[in-house]
Amino acid sequence: MDKSSFLRFLKKGSSRHAISWKYGMSRTTLFQKPILLLLTSLICFCIISLLQGCNRVEKPAAIAKLADKLPETVDYNLHVKPILSDKCFFCHGPDKNSQKAGLELATREGALAALKKAKGKHAIVPGDLANSEVYHRIITADEHEMMPPKASNRILSDYEKAVLIKWIEQGAEYKPHWALIKPQKSNLPTVTNTHWLRNGIDNFVLHKLEEKGLNPSPETDKETLLRRVSLDLTGLPPTLEELDAFLADTSPNAYEKVVNRLLQSPHYGEKMAVDWLDLARYADTHGYTVDRYRPMWPWRDWVIKSFNQNQPFSQFLTWQLAGDLLPQPTREQRLATGFNRNHSQNTEGGIINEEFRVEYVADRTNTLGTAMLGMTVECARCHDHKFDPISQKDYYSLFAFFNNVDEAGQISWDDAMPVPTMLLSEKKQDSLLAFIDTKIKTAETALTQTKQVEQTAFTQWKTSTDQLAVDLQKGLQARFTFDKLVNGQFVSEVSPTDKGTVFEPTLATGKFGQAFHSNGDDILNLGKVGVFNRAQPFSIGVWVNIPNGLNKGVILHKGQGDILYNFRGYFLNIRDGKAELLMAHTWPYNSIIKVSQQILPKQKWVQLTMTYDGSSKASGLKLYIDGKEAAMVTEKDNLYKDIIWPKGKHMGKDQPGLQVGADMRGTGFKNGLVDELVVYSRELTAPEVAVLPASAGVSTPIQIRQPDPKTLFPYYLANVSPSYQHQRDELLKLRAERNRVVEEIPEIMVMEDMKTPRPTYLLKRGVYDAHGERVRPDVPASILPFSPEFPRNRLGLAKWLLHPDNPLTARVVVNRYWQTYFGTGLQKSSNNFGNQGGLPTHPELLDWLAITFRESGWNVKAMQKLIVMSATYRQSSRGTGEGLKKDPENTWLARGPMSRLTAEMIRDNALAASGLLSTKMGGPSVKPYQPEGLWAVNSAVYEQDKGEGLYRRSLYTFWRRTNPPRR
Numbered sequence: 028m029d030k031s032s033f034l035r036f037l038k039k040g041s042s043r044h045a046i047s048w049k050y051g052m053s054r055t056t057l058f059q060k061p062i063l064l065l066l067t068s069l070i071c072f073c074i075i076s077l078l079q080g081c082n083r084v085e086k087p088a089a090i091a092k093l094a095d096k097l098p099e100t101v102d103y104n105l106h107v108k109p110i111l112s113d114k115c116f117f118c119h120g121p122d123k124n125s126q127k128a129g130l131e132l133a134t135r136e137g138a139l140a141a142l143k144k145a146k147g148k149h150a151i152v153p154g155d156l157a158n159s160e161v162y163h164r165i166i167t168a169d170e171h172e173m174m175p176p177k178a179s180n181r182i183l184s185d186y187e188k189a190v191l192i193k194w195i196e197q198g199a200e201y202k203p204h205w206a207l208i209k210p211q212k213s214n215l216p217t218v219t220n221t222h223w224l225r226n227g228i229d230n231f232v233l234h235k236l237e238e239k240g241l242n243p244s245p246e247t248d249k250e251t252l253l254r255r256v257s258l259d260l261t262g263l264p265p266t267l268e269e270l271d272a273f274l275a276d277t278s279p280n281a282y283e284k285v286v287n288r289l290l291q292s293p294h295y296g297e298k299m300a301v302d303w304l305d306l307a308r309y310a311d312t313h314g315y316t317v318d319r320y321r322p323m324w325p326w327r328d329w330v331i332k333s334f335n336q337n338q339p340f341s342q343f344l345t346w347q348l349a350g351d352l353l354p355q356p357t358r359e360q361r362l363a364t365g366f367n368r369n370h371s372q373n374t375e376g377g378i379i380n381e382e383f384r385v386e387y388v389a390d391r392t393n394t395l396g397t398a399m400l401g402m403t404v405e406c407a408r409c410h411d412h413k414f415d416p417i418s419q420k421d422y423y424s425l426f427a428f429f430n431n432v433d434e435a436g437q438i439s440w441d442d443a444m445p446v447p448t449m450l451l452s453e454k455k456q457d458s459l460l461a462f463i464d465t466k467i468k469t470a471e472t473a474l475t476q477t478k479q480v481e482q483t484a485f486t487q488w489k490t491s492t493d494q495l496a497v498d499l500q501k502g503l504q505a506r507f508t509f510d511k512l513v514n515g516q517f518v519s520e521v522s523p524t525d526k527g528t529v530f531e532p533t534l535a536t537g538k539f540g541q542a543f544h545s546n547g548d549d550i551l552n553l554g555k556v557g558v559f560n561r562a563q564p565f566s567i568g569v570w571v572n573i574p575n576g577l578n579k580g581v582i583l584h585k586g587q588g589d590i591l592y593n594f595r596g597y598f599l600n601i602r603d604g605k606a607e608l609l610m611a612h613t614w615p616y617n618s619i620i621k622v623s624q625q626i627l628p629k630q631k632w633v634q635l636t637m638t639y640d641g642s643s644k645a646s647g648l649k650l651y652i653d654g655k656e657a658a659m660v661t662e663k664d665n666l667y668k669d670i671i672w673p674k675g676k677h678m679g680k681d682q683p684g685l686q687v688g689a690d691m692r693g694t695g696f697k698n699g700l701v702d703e704l705v706v707y708s709r710e711l712t713a714p715e716v717a718v719l720p721a722s723a724g725v726s727t728p729i730q731i732r733q734p735d736p737k738t739l740f741p742y743y744l745a746n747v748s749p750s751y752q753h754q755r756d757e758l759l760k761l762r763a764e765r766n767r768v769v770e771e772i773p774e775i776m777v778m779e780d781m782k783t784p785r786p787t788y789l790l791k792r793g794v795y796d797a798h799g800e801r802v803r804p805d806v807p808a809s810i811l812p813f814s815p816e817f818p819r820n821r822l823g824l825a826k827w828l829l830h831p832d833n834p835l836t837a838r839v840v841v842n843r844y845w846q847t848y849f850g851t852g853l854q855k856s857s858n859n860f861g862n863q864g865g866l867p868t869h870p871e872l873l874d875w876l877a878i879t880f881r882e883s884g885w886n887v888k889a890m891q892k893l894i895v896m897s898a899t900y901r902q903s904s905r906g907t908g909e910g911l912k913k914d915p916e917n918t919w920l921a922r923g924p925m926s927r928l929t930a931e932m933i934r935d936n937a938l939a940a941s942g943l944l945s946t947k948m949g950g951p952s953v954k955p956y957q958p959e960g961l962w963a964v965n966s967a968v969y970e971q972d973k974g975e976g977l978y979r980r981s982l983y984t985f986w987r988r989t990n991p992p993r994r
Contacts, residue, residue, distance in 0.1 A: 084156045086192065087166050093189040101194040103202045105866060110190060112414050112862035114181045115174075120862075121418075122411035132161075133416070135201035153199040162192060204416070205867075206401075206860040207810060209834050210874035225898040227879075231872035232899045232920050241913060244922040247903040249274055253285060255924070256895050259848055260289040262298035262932055262980075263939050286895055290888050293948060296335030297982050299887075301931070302847060303330055304982075306398040307347075307369050308390075311952045314371030314988035318965055319442055321372075325451055325775050326365035328949040333363075340840060340885035341829050344399065348828075349821035351778050361449050364778035367391050367429065371988060372438045372445055376591055376692060383436030385795040391429040392422065399828055400810070401839035401860035409793035415861040416809035420789055424805035427787035428824050431780040433616040433663075439593035441672065446593075446616030448774035450667070456772055463765045470758040477754045478744065485743045495742070496728040497718050502709035505556040505685075508723075509702055510540040517543070519556065527553045529688070537702035538570040538632045539723045545688030547580065547697025557585045557685030557706050559597075561610070561643050561670045562762040564710040567599070567685070568636035568719050572700035573629050578604045580696045582635070583704070585670075585685050589693025594618070596670050596683070599637055599650075601627065601696075606657065608637055608648055612668035616779070619645045620663040623652070632702070634720040640710045641759055643667070643766075647710075654717040669770050712745050713738035780820065810835060829885075835860060837877035841890060842867075845876070848894055850926035851916075868918050900924070931981035938978055945978045952985040953977075955992075962990050 098106060111132055112120075118127040128144050131137030138151045142160060152158040164174040165188050175181040183191075194200075202208075215227050216234035223243055224230060236243055247255070253273050257265040265273075273285055289295060309327060312318045333343055345353075348367070350360030370390035373383050389408060396404030406412045407422035438445040452460065506520040507527055512534070517527035529551040533544040543551060559565040571582055579601055581589070586596030594614040600607040604626040611618035627633060633653060640647035645664035650657045671682060685706065689695030703723050711719070717738075718729045734742075744751040789799035804819040806812075811833045817823030828836045839860060846852035853873045856864035867873045876890070883889050894900055902923035910921050917925070928936065938944035953976035954969060961969040965987075971977075984992050 084162070089185045090166065090189045090192060093186055094193075096186070097189055097193050101190060101197055103194070103200055104205045106190050107194050108204070108862060109865065110183070110187045114183055114187070116414045116862065117179070117181070118175070120413045121416050122413045124410050125413060135199070138199065138201075151195055151199050154196060156192065156195055159195050162195060165191060204862060205870065206838065206854075206864075207416075207834050209832055210838060210877045212875055212878040213871045216871070223898050225901070226893060226896060227875065228872065228893065228897040229899055231869055231875065232897075235869055235919055236921055239913070239919050241910060241919055241921040243898065243920075244902040244905065244907075244910075246898070246901045247923055251903075252282065252901060256282075256286060257289060258928070258932065258936075259895065260286070260298060260891065261292050261294035262301070262935060262982075263294055263944075264936050282901075283896065286892055290892060293335055294946075296331040296333070297948070297980060299334040299891075300327065300331045301982060302843065303334075306394070307366050308371075308394065309369050310986045310988045312987045312989070313374065313438065315373045315375060316965075316989075317374045318987060318989040319374060321442075321444065321776075322773065322951065323365055323369060323775065324949075324951055326362060326369075329359065329362050329365075331949065334887065337886070337888045340880075340887050342885075343887075344828065344836075345822070345825040348395075348399075348825045349778075352780070352818075352820055352822040358449070361777045361779075362775065365776055367394075367778050368445075368776035370394070373436070374438050374440050374591075376440075378437050379795075380436040380590055382795040384434060385436070385790070387434065387436065388426055388429050388432075389793075392426045395425065395429075395824075397858050399839065400835045401842070401854075401858055401864075402810075402835065403859055403861060403863075404807075408790075412861075414863050417807050420800075420802060421805070421807040421809075423787060423789045424802045425807075425824075427802055427804040428819075428821050430787045431784050431820075432778060433781050435590065435593060435615060437590050439595070439613060440591050441587070441593075441595065443593055443595065443613045444774040445776055446613045447777055447779040448613070448617065449777045450769070450772045451775050452772045456768060459768055460765065463761060463768065467758065467761045467765065470754065470761055474751070474754045474758055477748075477751050481744060481748050481751055484748065485740055488743060488747060489739065493732070495714060495731040495734045495739075497715050497731055498728045498746075499705075499715065499719065499722050500726060501746075502707045503705060504708045505553065505704075505706040507553065507704045508540065509534065509537060509543040509704075517551075517553075519553075525554050525556050527551050527687070535700055537700060538572075539703055542570075542572070542700040542702035543687065545696040545699050545701060547695030547699070548689055550689045550691070550695075551687040551701075552683075553685040553687065553704075555682075555684045558671065558682055559585070559639075559708070560763070560766060561612075561666060561668075562641050562759065562766040563708070564639055564641040564759070566636060566638040566707040566709065566711040566716075567705070568634065568707075568711075568716070569599075569704045570632055570634050570702040570720075571696075572632050572702075573601065573627055574698040575629050577601065577629075577697060577699065580694045580699070581688075581690045582696050582699070582701070583685060583687045584690055585683065586690065587672075587683050588691030590614070591692040595672065597637075597639075598690075599635065606635065606650055606652070608650055608659070610639070610648060610666060610670055612666060612670060615663065616665060617668055618663050619643075619648055619661075619666045621645055621648060621650070621659040621661050623650060624658040624660060625652070627652070632700075636711065636716045636719055638710045638716065641762055643762070651713075651716045651719075654720050656713060656716075667769065668774075669766055673770060710745070712742040714742045778821070831881065837881045838873055841876040841880050842873060844890055844894065848900060849917075849920070849924045931984075934981050938980075943978045944980070945975045947975060947979060950983070953979045953983050954985045955979065958993055961993065962987065965989060 101107060115132050118125065119130045119132040121131070121133045123131070128142065130142060130150055132150065139149060139153070142148045142150060145160065148160050149158065150161050156162045161174070164172060165183055167173050170177050175183065215230040218224070218230060218233045219237060220233060223233060233243060246252070250270065253265050253270055257263060257269070273281060276284070304327060309323065311320060311323070313321050346360050346363035350356055350363040353360055370387055372387065389405070393405040396402045402415065402417065404417055404422055404425060406414070407417045407419050409419070411418045433447055434445060503521055505522065505525050507517050508520060509517055512532055515532065517532070519525035530549045533546070534541045535544040536542065545551070557565070557567065567583065569583060582599045582601065584596060584598040586592060586594060586598065594609055594611040596611070598607070598609040600609060602622060606623040606627055608621045609618065636651040638649045638651070643666045645661045650659060687701055687704070688699070705719070714731060714734050717735070718731060722729060786801055787803070788801050791797035791799050806824070806827055811827065811830065813823070813827055814830070817826045827833065838854070839857070842852040842854045843857050846857050853869050854860060854864065854867040879893070880886070880890050899920055900923065904923040904925035906917070906922050914921055935944065954972045955977045956971065957969055986992065
């Protein structure tokens with residue numbers, strides 16, 4: 028029987044059982060012979076001693092002499108994991124892809140498993156140093172064998188080695204990471220100095236002080252206390268009147284009355300918002316090189332309002348994360364989701380759209396990790412987290428919650444608000460729009476009724492008409508034949524003032540005479556032709572000859588360019604060989620997109636006509652191929668702002684008109700031929716479009732015998748019926764008025780998920796187009812498994828964050844609150860509750876606060892009051908010589924908080940003391956005094972405000988990402 032088998036046997040029974048088993052003796056025989064029993068016990072003792080002696084090791088002297096300084100019981104979370112995380116996990120942590128020698132020390136299973144490169148050996152054998160390879164590797168002087176290796180620049184101190192050795196001797200017990208264990212609400216600790224206590228916080232703090240041999244400091248004087256709490260709760264100093272009132276108030280609850288007053292102050296919300304705006308990466312510009320302005324201040328004002336109204340944190344978090352997914356979301360709930368859109372966004376011309384779209388999703392994911400989980404989830408973007416139990420798959424599963432936003436990676440150069448957006452209308456505008464909408468609905472009803480009434484007249488007209496005379500000159504705005512050049516320009520047959528210009532124009536044999544040959548790079552500009560807003564009907568017809576191999580390119584468009592201007596205007600494109608109609612204010616969300624079901628023929632002439640009825644609806648945008656309406660797939664039907672630039676908002680001097688063959692930053696109609704282009708300021712009906720392909724050069728009405736009966740009634744209404752035309756024109760006027768009103772309403776970025784979720788993939792090494800396995804929205808199970816009851820969207824994610832079993836959210840929030848008042852959180856690394864973040868100084872207090880916060884209904888003001896009402900907070904910050912020596916950093920809170928004001932608070936205090944501070948709240952950010960040349964690096968001019976704008980609180984100062992204000 029080998030040693031290990033024998034020892035296991037001894038654990039199962041007494042030594043007499045072992046002897047009985049070994050020698051086949053009965054239990055009765057043993058008990059009847061005491062001498063033999065004594066003898067066998069001695070033999071067992073000797074055998075065990077011999078076996079243990081075989082595994083005894085000679086510890087290095089430097090390790091052995093530390094025995095008295097080690098904890099009596101070595102705890103994995105308190106003593107061991109900080110060492111492993113700092114010195115070992117980089118090579119032997121959770122990241123399987125970077126584990127050296129196949130060894131993982133982050134779990135007990137991995138640490139106890141047989142080593143892959145050392146047959147028969149184990150990194151750790153609990154209770155057995157001799158057979159624990161870790162022991163030998165950490166004490167050896169051989170540079171080829173020692174761990175951590177010299178090249179890692181990580182060195183274990185003798186004390187750290189001694190801790191690890193004693194831990195192995197005591198059985199190498201593992202525990203889950205402290206922050207991933209559900210908080211437990213401990214009973215309030217008993218203390219000796221009970222008269223010092225003000226609330227439950229003090230029990231935990233004083234218990235630790237008495238444990239450390241420290242005494243709390245006395246309460247600070249009233250003047251200091253008032254100044255401290257005023258600055259902490261409002262960011263502003265008390266007034267002389269407030270100070271005099273507090274000094275004169277000798278009632279027992281005088282201080283509590285001050286706290287209640289400050290919590291009701293509107294400046295409380297401003298002070299509370301500061302830290303949240305930092306977490307939410309709030310700024311007034313997009314960032315990156317160009318760093319243009321983007322107004323997100325309405326979201327900032329909502330945050331301030333939320334704190335002042337004491338919105339429960341659970342609601343505060345849910346609205347910001349998923350307000351748009353709530354049932355029938357209100358405007359405020361949608362506005363709150365601007366939290367997710369505060370990241371930087373890029374306007375640079377040479378970037379790859381998808382690459383930066385992925386960056387924005389990653390930013391939202393990383394912010395969730397930092398702000399709500401206190402975890403560095405971004406470390407798992409390219410590989411499994413090296414220190415925490417978060418895999419790369421976990422990261423992209425979280426990423427999937429934020430990946431369904433219909434946004435662009437390259438935002439528009441024209442300062443258009445990146446989509447999705449919400450209109451920020453005022454009450455007056457809402458009232459006006461409601462009035463116009465009512466009139467539009469009435470006009471649409473009247474138009475429908477007119478159709479019904481006109482049926483009789485139509486029947487009579489149809490009976491008396493044996494052929495149809497189609498006048499294609501009606502509403503004709505321009506016609507370009509491309510047959511010849513006049514002074515290097517193409518001239519419209521309708522008006523000689525409308526001319527088409529292109530660099531080095533080239534002609535080729537066309538459908539009728541000559542045609543324009545596009546090189547795909549140079550744009551043929553047709554001047555002022557084709558400028559229509561979204562409330563104006565129009566039609567455009569063109570003959571094209573598509574070369575082989577061309578499956579993508581713009582045929583014609585009215586706009587400034589491709590994605591760099593977010594396709595503002597309308598486009599007729601070739602996409603994947605099919606025809607695409609695109610009409611956009613800001614692509615891809617605020618737009619109409621339709622794609623033909625059929626692929627366009629190549630190397631033959633085909634006539635394409637797009638018609639639009641001015642409705643801003645996909646149903647009103649049609650395509651005809653060779654005179655017949657084409658079946659289309661609607662990909663987007665969400666156009667709610669205009670397709671042309673308001674006066675003064677366009678980057679160029681003039682409103683761009685119709686352009687052919689190419690667009691800026693896009694793929695052109697390379698080697699394609701264009702002929703017989705016509706533009707109408709009305710919507711052509713099907714019978715009219717049907718004769719358009721054969722109408723080149725015809726200036727008189729075309730006679731149609733036996734027209735298609737299905738399309739005849741719309742033609743009759745549009746061209747024959749006076750009553751219908753009158754009702755239609757009235758409707759168009761109302762739509763134009765609505766468009767004018769809406770165009771003046773500002774927008775703000777919000778969240779909105781696409782109806783069809785975008786597939787999410789694990790990205791190999793984090794590269795935007797290196798797709799790995801497909802993943803679904805999910806969370807790291809190491810934190811808390813995602814309940815099947817939760818929807819797999821951002822609303823479900825919010826529910827998961829707020830679930831009572833989630834170990835992180837409440838801890839992270841209250842820790843940040845604590846940090847606000849004491850300068851340092853109970854967990855020092857407020858953004859890192861992972862293995863590298865260290866341990867909380869008062870873990871039981873942190874848990875007690877977290878659970879108290881949740882049980883209060885996530886009452887934010889109640890938590891602030893609890894902290895500032897404590898005796899711990901009220902202490903004098905003056906330290907004694909002994910106290911400073913024992914606890915120089917005030918880790919154990921034996922004295923009150925003592926921290927410098929932030930730069931912004933110093934400025935606000937100076938303004939308040941001078942009487943210059945403006946107490947105006949909210950509104951656009953302001954530009955107070957700043958050194959000359961502040962924005963020079965961006966070739967921009969800092970235009971300083973005047974009057975009240977110079978003296979607003981620093982919270983409202985304009986924050987440019989690339990050039991923040993100088994303090």
